[in-house]
Amino acid sequence: MTDFSPFEQIEGAPERGLVILGDHAMNRVPSEYGQLGLAETAFQRHIAYDIGIEGLVRGLCARLKVPGVLGCFSRLLIDPNRGEDDPTLIMRISDGAIIPANHPLSEDERNHRIATYYRPYHNAVSTTIKSVAEAGRRAPLVLSMHSFTPFWKDVARPWHAAVLWDSDPRAVVPLLDMMRQDKDLLIGDNEPYDGALVGDTMYRHCMTKGIAHALIEVRQDLIADEAGIEAWADRLTPIFERLNADPTLHDYKIYASRTGPYRKTVEHTQ
Secondary structure (H helix, E strand, O other): OOOOOOEEEEOOOHHHOEEEEEOOOOOOOOHHHOOOOOOHHHHHOOOOOOOOHHHHHHHHHHHHOOOEEEEOOOOOOOOOOOOOOOOOOOOOEEOOEEOHHHOOOOHHHHHHHHHHHHHHHHHHHHHHHHHHHHHHOOOOEEEEEEEEOOEEOOEEOOOOEEEEOOOOOOOHHHHHHHHOOOOOOOEEEOOOOOOOOOOOHHHHHOHHHOOOEEEEEEEHHHOOOHHHHHHHHHHHHHHHHHHHOOHHHHOOOOOOOOOOOOOOOOOOOO
């Protein structure tokens, strides 16, 4: 076994009231898993991680001086942005790539990955959110960063970025408005994905707790290099600053989920 941390907590000023997350920031797997039976090139694809997001989260946290949490394991190992009972938690095939180490998968191995990688990441997210709430004596604002492919099965995706959400509009409505003020950008609203997903990170840490939040997707070709990452960090920083300055986004208010009644979320600690 190697010394492998499933998360990285980025330092920042918790009293500022903002937390930035990167669930799929890295494409790493512990050495004992090798390459999960895949070619090395698979780990440079979107199936392994959200291209550009590690750099974007680091850039945003540095500019805004706020804490963040990065997932340090590939979603090919286990996907932190899924519920524990979601059938896509550990993928057997992703965008045409069969993952040999994930099928067949014993119940013991599934539980091991949940306990060793998935839960520690979510515990770190919970700890960070709690510390920000306590420091500011108010609800934090949580923004989760992801990226999406410019094409899906040869169909072009025209959006430059998008905001995904369930039913809490507090951060989403002003965020969409501010992002759309740049007329050169096409900003999607729950495109190319729907943001309502039982058990995902925003559901688990924000929807069930009444914390204002949004999930922002940036198209991967726009943040595939340092210049693109810097440009998007510069673009989003003042938007996030204005969003975080809104006192109405620092109150607790629970909205009913479009997915149905809430399930009880159990917090796990190590």
